[in-house]
Amino acid sequence: MAKQNLSVNQILVPEDEQPYNIPENWTWVRLGNFVEILSGFPFESDSFSPDPRMGIPLIRIRDVVRGFTETYTSQKCDDVYIINFGDILIGMDGDFNVATWKSEKAYLNQRVCKIKSANSALIDSYFLYYLPMPLLKIHSSTPSVTVKHLSTKTINSIPFPLPPLAEQQRIVERIETLFEKLDQAKELVQHALDSFEKRKAAILHKAFKGELTAKWREENDISIDNWSVHTLGEVCTINPPKSDVSKCVDDLDVSFIPMPAVSEISGKIETPQIKHLGDVKKGYTNFCEGDVIFAKITPCMENGKSAIVGPLVNNIGFGSTEFYVLRCSPKLNSRYLHYMVRNQKFRDEAQADMTGAVGQQRVPRSFLENYSLSLPDIFEQQEIVHILDGIFEKENHAFELYDIIEKIDLIKKSILAKAFRGKLGTNNPNDDRINY
Structure with a gap:
């Protein structure tokens, strides 16, 4: 029944590698023996255009979950890379998203793959529901880097309850x-x-x-x-100089705020951590009580991750490098500023000014410095x-x-x-x- 001439032992998952118990008439198999994966074509970025008149729709990583594309390519390639409505796609970078394509036919760009059943023993919709769970586990166990990458080899090796x-x-x-x-x-x-x-x-x-x-x-x-009209850079300091901690011992407890500690719903720091100064004083963002921290990276910024820094352990705070620190001058109230950066209008304008590669776009510092407000x-x-x-x-x-x-x-x-x-x-x- 497998798609290749493999022995039963090659198809089955050894008992000590099976994630959990399943019914006796089910079987643990390797997903790669029952599916086919098509990796996208390496289109040249200079062929991309937002104008539909300039080419053929092109599916990029950000389009997998959205189900539609706003990118078109003038470059031609083999028809095998054409994706149709209902095809199952996986984003191979970032969050490893799995979704069904919901739009017109389009070309498949690199780092996006199409996956489909290659065996009559497997229903597409069944493994579509299953796949996000092992991919989430793989994502969480992948070493922390700026953008995580997924390989077809890893997908093929996924244990699958059949x-x-x-x-x-x-x-x-x-x-x-x-x-x-x-x-x-x-x-x-x-x-x-x-x-x-x-x-x-x-x-x-x-x-x-x-x-x-x-x-x-x-x-x-x-x-x-x-x-009066001001730019934000005139009434607050953006990323002020770090506090002088040269006289503090490395094992001093300090507050640490990773990105997940800030709630996009409440706009508050809900799960702060305590770390030793020596572990965070280099390579992390420093802030003080009363500062406003504002997420600059997608999708955290769009989701509204910002907060006013509260009391800090030993009055010292560090956190994710993906935060901007906004320190108000006497002309600007920090809570007023927080209401402003949490406002959907501000976030929409910030999103429109983002720069960088897909999956790691950031609000440029210049947007904040030059943002005009009537105060x-x-x-x-x-x-x-x-x-x-x-x-x-x-x-x-x-x-x-x-x-x-x-x-x-x-x-x-x-x-x-x-x-x-x-x-x-x-x-x-x-x-x-x-x-x-």
């Missing part, structure tokens, strides 16, 4: 039925969340236009004409922050909505974990094991 064909079909049908109900619930929650985000954006727009403090200005006999005096900034705090304190239900979405995603993972252990209640022990 049930009888009838059971594969039952599993797929059960997963899709359960996922459909969860997706309907998630859609309702997301609609409510989107409504909140639109309202929040409208409120922030009014705040930064001075509309929320119109009455306050009237009561304090202050004119809107007192607002009231420090006292009106404090009043705006006070008003915004009061408004958004009453919007705690939004965080509950995020929590519900997270729980739905966890339920899906639980369903998949059960499915590929034969614990969804679909397995029929009378189904014959697949023979080789």
